[in-house]
Amino acid sequence: MHKGRRGVIYILANQYMPGLLKIGQTTRDPETRVREISRATGVPADFEIIYDEIVSDVDAAEAMIHTQLAASRVNKVREFFRLDVRSAIKIVQQVGREFAVDEGIEAEGVEILPQLEKRMRRWLRREIVSVEFVQFSDLCVLRVIEQPDVTRVDALQTVVDLRVLGDSGGEFGDGKLFSPLRAIQKNVQIFLELDAYSIIVTGLGLLSDEASLHVAHLVEQLSVEPPLSPGWQISSIEYDVWGSAVTDNEQILRLLRASDARRLGQPGHT
Structure with a gap:
């Protein structure tokens, strides 16, 4: 097992560079890297991803591939190789098995x-x-466990592929809302910021029927979804003084009312 930076080895082609392939690496989403390369001046057209492979040590894997393809390298300081696609994919797959x-x-x-x-x-x-929230080398999933019957130990596990949440194309520029190449803590933060409507329409199965109907009603009314926290406020208070001596009841109630009044920011009555 090779230790190092996990990443992606990619093979790129350009229609205006026949016979040449660019073989490199990235620790981000390869599509992001392709967009960066394609924006460079002097590039006649956008590059296209022919193949990519996730490896456990991207620097070592790239170095091994470039060494094996040294005879086909056009320029030793550039990542271009005069090679057919089938041969390029074969060598990347072989090295990929070394760095699985x-x-x-x-x-x-x-x-x-x-x-x-x-x-x-x-x-x-x-x-x-x-x-x-579970993050694999090429996939992010949500693992939900539910226990329908509290009198039994049986539980049901549901695994949801988070690609169902689609494409962000926003702040992180990697084209994915949850990228397996991003730190899991950041992906978790993004998930926890999802609004209730997104959680419902993507079928994650986290919200109750009552909550789902409430959110659907807000959407139909074109209203802004209210914040979910704190999500409640005290409208009435009941004191249970069962078991106390009758002579203690008045004292207990008086102290509790004063305490609740202070907590709720109301004038206390003693």
Whole structure:
């Protein structure tokens, strides 16, 4: 198992450079790198991704490929090779097996149910006992575990491919809302900032039917979705003084009312 920076080896072609292939590496989404290369002055047309391979040590893998293809290299300080596509893909695949990603070791997971509950506790389905954001070398998924019957230990696990949330094309410029080449902490942050409507329409199955209907109603009314936190306010207070001596009741109620009044910012009555 090779240790190093995980990344992508890519093979690019350009229609105005027949017979030449560019073989390089990136630790980001390869499409982002292709856009950068294509914007360079002197490039007659955009490059096209012919093949890409995720590897566990992108620097070492690239160096090995370039060494094996030294005889085909057009310029030793450039990444262009005079090579047919089939041969190029074969060599990248061979080296890729030397630097294979071990998902069992490299997969990362973050339990996010506590953060979701902090934001929208009363909106979540009660059956859910775990929500984990899991990031593999080439994929981000959400692993949801629910326990429908609290009297039984049986639980149901659902894994959702987060590519269902589509393309961002925004701040991070990698074309993906959740990129496996981005730090998992950043991906988790993006997920936790999703609005309730996006969570519903993409079928993630996190919100209760009641909450989903409420959000649908807001959308139909073209209203702005209200913040989900704190999401509640005290409208009435009930004091349960069962078990106390009768003579203690008045004192208990008086102290509790004064405490609640202070907490709610109201004048206390003693």
